[in-house]
Amino acid sequence: MLSEARNKTLTQVGAGTPMGDYLRRFWHPIAGAAEFDEKSVKAIRLMGEDLTLYKDLSGTYGLVDRHCPHRRADLSFGYVEDVGIRCNYHGWRMDETGACVEQPFEETYNPKGKLKDRCAITAYPVREVAGLLFAYMGPAPVPQLPIWEPFTWAHGFIEVITADVPCNWFQCQENSCDPVHFEWMHDNWSVRQRGELGPYAPKHFQVAFDEFEYGFTYRRRREGQEETDPMWTTGRVALWPNGFYLGGHFEWRVPVDDENTLSVAWFFTRLPIESEPIAPQKSFWWQAPIKDARGEWITSHVMNQDIVAWVGQGRVADRSKENLGASDRGIAMIRNRFFEEIEAVASGSEAKGVIRDEQTAQCPKLPIATVELFRDGLPRRDYLASKWFGPRIHDFRWHAGQPEHVRDAFRRAVLGEEYEGRIEALKAEDKARGD
């Protein structure tokens, strides 16, 4: 249980709030690079700031104020040039540093004028890594962007999936240190959604939470799992400050404002040996729906199930009314450490997990359970028969709504020369399954 005041400290994300200032010390993923295959400008709101994300004709990304410095038109209706974005109202042009680099009428009318010099707008650095666009919205000096080890893996099918989640980011992140919910929300609820009364999944009987350099780990044992099980020896990672890392994928809960979160997930699915070499690795991006065509919440897929839990806790979860138990030790741990971190940053210290050293940022390692699934390939036949990869050819279990062109590209990558002969049968199976 938390007082209202402490709950606000954890959940407010605007500039100048304690948590807002703390979160601004980190790079945050904000979009998929492949999103910019389809468009060049996008309105985006991050940590309470209305911004414009664009990719100019030279391929440079910019993240600048939503409003033009002239008379405040919305720059997300602007169009990109070789350098920067041009406002669609009177043609002023801004570059990725926020400098106003062109004012067409002013330059014609008064070539010696100095108006440009006082028209710079807010701008934040953007970098692309492994199909993700990351932004840094904090004070200088800009820290290193961590190239996490999985971003360096080869021969994978990479999907970046975004979803708009209408609740505060912190309740989403608490879910990253909550092993027991897997049993009830993902396993048993799925049984019940299939119309079956059981059997229920193996029960958790032991959980452990630890802190390490880049966040927390949780470990779990369920009935039938020995002490040598990778879920007990290694476990999963709640990545500082707002990530979740599960071996083959990352999830981030990026604050949009105090009441909305952008879910950004990065999936790496290792392809069969026969599909190598996969180069250059292309990434796919798609926006995942959270409601169906009738306006009902989607509850069939893992992250959709998580999302209904997060949103169900309220726009901003009221932590003064909860009752924590032994399963919530990880939750208490995150909160306590964040309170300490917020204070440390406010008094001028470095936030834990921020990387300044260029070398260290090249491939920081995270605890990875079952690394062989991602690093080593399987022959195609074993791949399709495996309980891990086999079902993926039919369904992407993490998020509902995988677009057909992405599913098709995945099948083509997995099946190689067998693809043409099998695609019609696979599509018929999709139809029979109601996809």
Ligand code: FES
């Ligand atoms: S408002 Fe943007 S150029 Fe005039």
Ligand SMILES: [Fe+2]
């Ligand atoms: Fe979950």
